[in-house]
Amino acid sequence: MASTSTPETGCGLRERKKLATRAALRHAAVTLYRQHGPDSVTVEDICAAAGVSPRTFFNYFETKDEAVLSFSEGTPQRFRQRIIERPAEESPIQAIHAAFAERLAELKADETWRERTLLLREHPELLPRLNHTNRAIEQAVIDAVVARTGLTECDVYVRTTAAVAFSAYRVVIGCWQPGTGPDLIDLLDQAMDLVRRGLAPPART
Amino acid sequence: MASTSTPETGCGLRERKKLATRAALRHAAVTLYRQHGPDSVTVEDICAAAGVSPRTFFNYFETKDEAVLSFSEGTPQRFRQRIIERPAEESPIQAIHAAFAERLAELKADETWRERTLLLREHPELLPRLNHTNRAIEQAVIDAVVARTGLTECDVYVRTTAAVAFSAYRVVIGCWQPGTGPDLIDLLDQAMDLVRRGLAPPART
């Protein structure tokens, strides 16, 4: 449990209880969302399943969906850092590609992430509500490109690169079919290859 | 007024009244949003300004934001059609580029669109809530690429092309500075050029 939380668990009882409550709420929310559909689950239901009062829910999450959709703290920062730390000779898009590949390799093994991915496939109406999270990550990519190039945040090259790379990343996750289809990383390579070639149409078979 | 509505105004009084009410609600919503900020405006406020009952608001729009953010009916279909009708010798990305350029040329002249653009600049917290609209347009682009290539909707090339092109389009609108900066269409050409070159880093000056 709490697999999306930062591993440095505080030693105090208080800290541990908070982590546990957070995890319980997350788990209850995902489970109930998958069982009954997002709109048929109330905050009250989630709290009943997690054993806390409804009011407490909003001490942990700002919105009902956040219990299901939010990443662990620091995810955008880690994206940024990873891209920045790639070898200097890589072009921005290459560095982003490599950083995304590293990240996907981790996520493939993360049980919580896989469950959330399933949930999003079962209830696509949730996708729009991911926007808050997505924007944070896209901003992280922008920051990283700024750091690598010295250009400004408003530069068209900077913004286009970040937006294009991130949309390829999302496409890949959207196309992925756990189990049956090609591997996540292979899909990412495929999409990034298309981008590198300027989206030239594929040869007809 | 009602500049985002389809021009074929029905001749009957009923039709005209509905159009007028819709336009009044839209106008009141945008004005109040700009004056007081989206979260300080209630549906009741909007209805008071438009002279209808609060219950009526929800006969016209599904959510409060929709009065401000939704496009006119048929916008996605028109996007799709425009892309499909480009000359067959153009590659998908070229066809999308051309269709987007046509669309932007229209929008530049649309008073309502400019006002909404200003609103989004003043209150960026609204951007995530555009997702509903954005997804409809991206789907239209996907459909168009499917029609042009005969590939399936789930094909990685199809999805990547649509997502990348549309994200470039959004970047352009986001970077645009009405009045002071470069022209919208020039920005689009710039971004699409970057995409065609596979986001190769710009030459250092």
Add this chain to the structure above:
DNA sequence: TGCATATTTGCAGTGGCTGCAATTATCAGC
């Protein structure tokens, strides 16, 4: 004019979300 049909409205209710103040649980010093 008068009937069929659309539109508007009021009303009652659900549920997300918030501020506040009271209660309960943890912690640190002794």
Add this chain to the structure above:
DNA sequence: GCTGATAATTGCAGCCACTGCAAATATGCA
């Protein structure tokens, strides 16, 4: 262990977005 400072949980009252339903009103048409 005991105690006061501090933090987390909870209940409560309330705002507001949004919905279904049925009554009232406006429009279109014969």
